[in-house]
Amino acid sequence: MRVGLDVGGTKTLGVAMDDDDRIVAQVRTRTGWGADAVVAGIAAAVAALQDEAGPVRSVGVGIPGQIDAGRVTHALNLGIDDLDLLAALASVVAAPVAVENDVKAAALGADALRGRAGSLAYLNLGTGVAAGIVSDGRLRRGGRGAAGEVGHISIDPAGPECRCGQRGCIEALAGGAALADRWGRPGEFPVRDLFDAADAGDPHAASLRTGAVRAVASAAQVLVLTTDVDVVVLGGGLTGLGERIAGPVREELNSRACASDFLRSLRLDERVTLLPAGSPAAALGAALVGAASAPEEVHTHG
């Protein structure tokens, strides 16, 4: 079995994949806080999948933050500032391990779920906003790994301040953390509350919602006008809102196309899709990353 893990801020999802890339087992655990708890949680999830599905040949870990040769930095949601995850897992996981950024892993998983046809951008609408770009089955990282960082493109010089220091960034308008901040009312899923309030006629909520929808539409437009991916797959926490977010984004793109022959020719609205609810794209992608970097088993014939 090849194992893939999606280590999120609150939960860790693990899958075991057979030789035909089919998911044959899943586990879901709470993610602990800080480096030690995250490492222990990964080891426990791998052990649970091994108990259920048999010997583990490789492990891939999708995790937030910047990843460089198995080292995780700036995974603030997990309480990790700097951790050599590959070294830390070497003593507690027997199989070969690979580590990938969670959004990039999800992009690979989304591509596999689509049958690896053509190209896609996976646009993650979570605490922050970032994309992973895949074409011909390969992740396009760029020279220094910054490919897909569309969250920090400004689309309005008069827009709200972004935590990155610029104004009017896509993430400042559509990121879950920025929206919750500007909404200002605590709750388990503040963006859902905000959308509910907008539906109920609250003008502040309606204005935040409009800004978020426009920013997601701009992110999709930017991705197509730079990389011309066949589809933009929306995923991440905000897509728990389903068509309540995807529908208005398509309408916004459609209304831009009505004003512009050039945009109409690109059929942006038709290229935006939602990752199916509950789809374990990041865990699946992580399993593929782990499998690809593990040494091939030696098969002896005859």
Place this chain on the structure above:
Amino acid sequence: MRVGLDVGGTKTLGVAMDDDDRIVAQVRTRTGWGADAVVAGIAAAVAALQDEAGPVRSVGVGIPGQIDAGRVTHALNLGIDDLDLLAALASVVAAPVAVENDVKAAALGADALRGRAGSLAYLNLGTGVAAGIVSDGRLRRGGRGAAGEVGHISIDPAGPECRCGQRGCIEALAGGAALADRWGRPGEFPVRDLFDAADAGDPHAASLRTGAVRAVASAAQVLVLTTDVDVVVLGGGLTGLGERIAGPVREELNSRACASDFLRSLRLDERVTLLPAGSPAAALGAALVGAASAPEEVHTHG
């Protein structure tokens, strides 16, 4: 010899390239208006290069407009609405011919001039604004050829109307045609006049120049944050202004980096370079496209 042609709105530049990709001859002619004149001009340039440099093995044509299987559409600067250029050239040019969009050809040429190392975006600042993206020596076209169309990304919802129908597009702020239009005083090179007037303290000119510089900086930022190319090479008519445009663009990127740790880590200002003045990047790239699509000569040994 492999021939490459850059068919521009006013002049056509032709180069002949030897087997080591060195340019051994150049011709420069006025481009005629309309399909017949353009076809005749191409044939004459090929003949002139053959006279000078010897038998022509392949011809590549870089030309504005949308290119699909040798068909050129929307090359409005040339007076061409729809022309099957490949078919038209078959009867007047003896060698195999390939046709490519001029910006994409220039991107390939700029990449060859840089020694085909890593990745680049060639950002053309001409009548319009568009980029060609090359990595690992290959043009990245995307699924439908729209990769690099950064001119029609809006960076300001309150910005000027673009000919594409949107507001605040990069091209509406930094395209030569849009700038000349908003400057409103005819001249041979209106954007130079505008920059001169800005230097002399004209507030309207200064405001147009500021908008143009910011838009070019945003185009570079968008290209790096989506594709993470190693360098953004500025070319096209506006770069006749040399450091008068490139300098302020780097300053703008540097000032954005001062406000944002994230942007600073990307070193955007250091990634922006100018195509050397007089560099025949588009003609060279067209020659490479022609050579690549021509059948290999059969070499018999012994």
